[in-house]
Amino acid sequence: MVRTIKLNDGKSIPALAWGNGTGGIEHSGQKAIDTGVVALKAGILHIDTAQIYGTEKEAGQAIPAAGLDRKDIWVTTKLSEASHVKTNHADIKRSVQESIDKIGFVPDMILIHTPFVPENGKLVEFWQGLEALVEDGTLKGCSIGVSNYRPQDIEELMKVAKLTPAVNQMEYHPYVLNHLDPLLALxxxxxxxxxxxxxLTPVIRHPTGGPLKPVLEKIAKRISKDTGKEVDSAVVLLQWTIQMGVVAVTTSGNPGNVRKMAQGETFGKEGDLTKAEMDEIEEAGRKVHFRGYKEHMTKEFPEPDLPQDL
Ligand SMILES: NC(=O)c1ccc[n+]([C@@H]2O[C@H](COP(=O)([O-])OP(=O)(O)OC[C@H]3O[C@@H](n4cnc5c(N)ncnc54)[C@H](OP(=O)(O)O)[C@@H]3O)[C@@H](O)[C@H]2O)c1
Structure with missing residues (x-):
């Protein structure tokens, strides 16, 4: 049984996802299928894809290639700018149908990739277009949500939404917590x-690793000892994310790293971070502000005045 998180629409989503939009897998054809198979066979039962990654088809193909049944796997996709979706409902429906056709089935979740996918001033209308597709059965059984939505975007939607977005997908790790506080409260x-x-931004994108580096290394040693498995700082961060109640959408094009990140599904209690370890990570993370993805979430959502490193 993989770890899951309960959504506001009653469904449970696998808490660890393997994405085919980065890590050299995006637009990669056969590699997206092959590495998807490695992830699924290793026990990661959630694939995160998007129109803009050019790998929706491969997300669907990886499932039978791994010898698995579609109903046992969670697939998330996103409507992207690249699809030139306009905000009228017919265009939204056409764009959604294109994704369904590429994936080969109705996915478990569709997100709006950024608040800039809808035409300017049409955020609410776009959301209502998705709600209409749930109502008319096109998106039967599919959760709907958003990505890279800032506090002002969520507030605008919630004034009129009939269906609350199930999720908001965003850059999330200990080095952006101070920035995200108002959004997470909402x-x-x-x-x-x-x-x-x-x-994994603190481990792979921060130039020095910052104040979290020694903390993660210490916890990795402790978990390796207690579980008898090879655990590194990346795996510790994924454990922390999931224990925060957040779905961790990571990736790797390297089968060794894919298998390592899947280990968290098998650790049992010894692999859980203690309350003290959770607090130590958050405290170290909150000392700095560092983003890996600067193009998202910073427009008209001011960042905290903190150093990037100590
Ligand atoms: N909604 C959005 O706007 C948005 C934006 C960005 C990403 N995403 C989604 O999120 C997914 C993950 O994004 P991300 O790349 O930012 O995730 P990430 O988890 O921060 O980074 C993934 C990278 O970490 C490396 N890695 C994995 N395990 C490692 C380990 N044990 N030690 C060292 N390095 C390790 C991988 O490199 P190797 O391949 O070398 O292992 C991989 O390239 C994407 O594929 C996409 O599906 C969504």
């Missing part, structure tokens, strides 16, 4: 689950 109020992309 999501808590509306019971919107956070999905973390870029969860």
């Amino acid at each position: 999501q808590k109020e509306h019971n919107i689950v956070t999905q973390a992309y870029g969860p």
